[in-house]
Amino acid sequence: MLVKAEVLATPAEDELLLLGLGSPAPSPSLPSSAEEEEEEEEEEEEELRAAPPARPVDAPGGRGLRRAEGKRRPGRSRGAPRAARTAETAQRIKRSRRLKANNRERNRMHNLNAALDALRDVLPTFPEDAKLTKIETLRFAHNYIWALTETLRLAGAARLGPDGAAAAAVPAEGSPSPASSWSGGSASPAPSASPYACTLSPASPAGSASDPEHWPGRFAPGPPPPLPRRCL
DNA sequence: TAGGCCATCTGGTCCT
DNA sequence: AGGACCAGATGGCCTA
Numbered sequence: 001m002l003v004k005a006e007v008l009a010t011p012a013e014d015e016l017l018l019l020g021l022g023s024p025a026p027s028p029s030l031p032s033s034a035e036e037e038e039e040e041e042e043e044e045e046e047e048l049r050a051a052p053p054a055r056p057v058d059a060p061g062g063r064g065l066r067r068a069e070g071k072r073r074p075g076r077s078r079g080a081p082r083a084a085r086t087a088e089t090a091q092r093i094k095r096s097r098r099l100k101a102n103n104r105e106r107n108r109m110h111n112l113n114a115a116l117d118a119l120r121d122v123l124p125t126f127p128e129d130a131k132l133t134k135i136e137t138l139r140f141a142h143n144y145i146w147a148l149t150e151t152l153r154l155a156g157a158a159r160l161g162p163d164g165a166a167a168a169a170v171p172a173e174g175s176p177s178p179a180s181s182w183s184g185g186s187a188s189p190a191p192s193a194s195p196y197a198c199t200l201s202p203a204s205p206a207g208s209a210s211d212p213e214h215w216p217g218r219f220a221p222g223p224p225p226p227l228p229r230r231c232l
Numbered sequence: 233t234a235g236g237c238c239a240t241c242t243g244g245t246c247c248t
Numbered sequence: 249a250g251g252a253c254c255a256g257a258t259g260g261c262c263t264a
Contacts, residue, residue: 102241133237
C-alpha cells in the first residue's frame with residue numbers, strides 16, 4: 001500500500017510547511033533550535049520510513065510534491081523576536097510529538113489488524129479465500145465460538161448420559177456466554193444447539209440464521225464450510 | 233454515483 | 249511526561 005504520497009502531501013505536510021519546516025523562503029537558521037530541527041527532520045524521515053505509502057492518494061492541486069522540489073530547506077530569519085522563536089519552538093515540539101503519536105497509532109492499528117487477520121485465519125469461510133470485513137470477522141468469530149462451545153456441551157452431555165450431570169469441560173448453563181456480552185446484552189438466549197454446530201449451523205447465539213447482522217450473506221447457512229484447522 | 237470499508241490523522245482521556 | 253486507547257473526521261478505493 002502506498003500512503004507516502006499522502007504523508008508528505010497531507011495536511012500534516014501542510015502544517016510542516018506552515019511551521020516553516022518546508023517553507024520556501026525562511027531565513028537563515030536559528031542557532032538555538034538547530035538541534036531540534038535536525039531531530040525533527042530525522043523524525044520525519046523516520047515516520048516516512050515507518051509509514052510506507054499505503055495507497056496512492058490523488059493530490060488535488062498537486063499536493064505532495066512540494067518537498068521534492070526543494071533540495072535544502074532554507075533557514076529561518078535571523079532577526080526573529082525571541083518570543084516568536086520560543087512560540088515557534090513550542091509549536092515544533094508539539095508537532096514532533098504529534099508525529100510520534102501518529103506513528104504509534106499507526107503501529108497500534110497495524111497490530112490490531114494483524115490480530116484480526118490471525119482471527120480470520122482460523123475462521124471457516126466459503127469460498128475459502130473470501131475475506132471477512134472487520135465487523136464480520138468479529139461477529140462471525142463470536143458465533144463460531146458459541147457454536148463450538150455448544151458442540152462440546154452436547155457432546156459432553158451425550159457422553160455422561162441422560163442425567164447430564166456434569167459436562168466438566170463445558171461452560172455450565174447460566175455461566176457467562178459470549179452472547180451475554182455481545183451487542184450490548186441484547187443477544188438472544190442460545191437456541192437449541194445443533195449437533196453440527198461446528199459446521200456453522202443456523203443456530204446462533206445472537207441472531208437468527210437469516211440475520212445478516214450475524215450471518216453475513218457470504219457466510220449465511222449454506223454448504224457447510226470446512227472446519228478450521230484448529231476445530232479439527 | 234452512492235454507500236461500504238478502510239487507513240490515517242488528530243485531539244482527548246486515562247494510565248504508568 | 250509519555251504512551252496507550254479511543255472516537256470523530258477525512259479522503260481514497262471498490263462495488264452494486
